[in-house]
Amino acid sequence: MYKKGMRRAAALLAVCWLGLLFRAAAETPAEKLERLRAEQQAIEQQIEQNRTDAARAGDLVNLYTAKEQNVKVQIAVLQLKIQECEAQLAGTQAQVAAKLLEVDRSTQSFEARMKGMYEMSRQSGLAVLLGADSLSEMLTFGEYLQRIAVRDTRLIAELTARREELAALAARQQAELDALDASNAELEAAANEYAAALQQANARLSAAQAAEQAGAAAFAAKEQEIAAAEREYAEWAAQSDNDAPEYTGGAFYWPLPGYSTGSPMGWRTLNGVQEFHRGMDIPAPLGTKIYAAADGVVSTKAHYTYGTCVKLSHGGGLVTIYAHMSAWAEGIADGVPVKQGQLIGYVGRTGRAYGYHLHFEANLNGAPVDVRDYLG
Helix, strand or coil, rough: HHHHHHHHHHHHHHHHHHHHCCCCCCCCCHHHHHHHHHHHHHHHHHHHHHHHHHHHHHHHHHHHHHHHHHHHHHHHHHHHHHHHHHHHHHHCCCCCHHHHEEEEHHHHHHHHHHHHHHHHCCCCHHHHHHHHHCCCHHHHHHCCCHHHHHHHHHHHHHHHHHHHHHHHHHHHHHHHHHHHHHHHHHHHHHHHHHHHHHHHHHHHHHHHHHHHHHHHHHHHHHHHHHHHEEEEEHHHEEEEHHHCCCCCCCECCCCCCCCCCCCCEEEEEECEEEEEEEEEECCCCCCCEEEECCCCCCCCCCCCCCCEEEEEEECEEEEEEEEEEEEEECCCCCCCCCCCCCCCEEEEECCCCCEEEEEEEEEEEEEEEEEHHCCC
């Protein structure tokens, strides 16, 4: 992403360098102004793209930051569960060890008593009888030994069962701990993934912001170039007007024979907005031929808000404008003289236009005048 941003920044510089290369060829002030405006428009479009990239990168930064923080919270909660489970498992394992010790001790006691009973059983029956004061005492002593054996056996069984229960509990706790550890490993992997994605998003954001700043600087520099070019063009246009043949009056030639006015000069409402219409609109199909209204010199052949247009200087400060063309006629270029009725272009809808038409306008000393005053 960072490289992509750098490439876009380099593209802006390339636009400027291309401009320098084109200067090597001879260009009129109007062509120069047109080129500079086109370069500035390209820079502006690139700036908008960089802004879009920066906004998207910012969204990704916010997204991965939130995801990373959420995973970290889950990890913290899981760590507490793991610690609790480890403590429980340690306690259970301690109980298992204690019960095992009890079983061992009880078993040892039982074995010792059983050994004593076995040794006694080896004595002759007469010795046992002689050692007892009575038959009742002898029987009581035998029952006592038997009860001890039963009790020891029961105790060992109970201890063994309890130890097995605790061992089973420890196994379950160990399984739970293993599952928690596995979940923790998955969360850690997700956290690492989000951290890497966040790093990339931040790099992309930085690159887009750097490209946007570079574009803004290039745009400002181009503004200065355009301002100088506009002054140069104004001087050149004034000279072209002086070089144009003197307008001696007479009716203008209708630029679109066979087609009539659709929207005249004056105030009008367009899309709910009041605006002053500087000329007249003449609707006609795409590609209809447009002719010069009077003899003159091409002072401007360029693309502006009027789209593809031609300005003809007729002398005495009088200029006619033919706007929204689809294309210029062959041979039309800045400084070229034209004759009344000569083909200069074709109807289109370039620039700020709604439908195919010719915008036909006349200016006298820079101010719009009603072109109908010059028609026969």
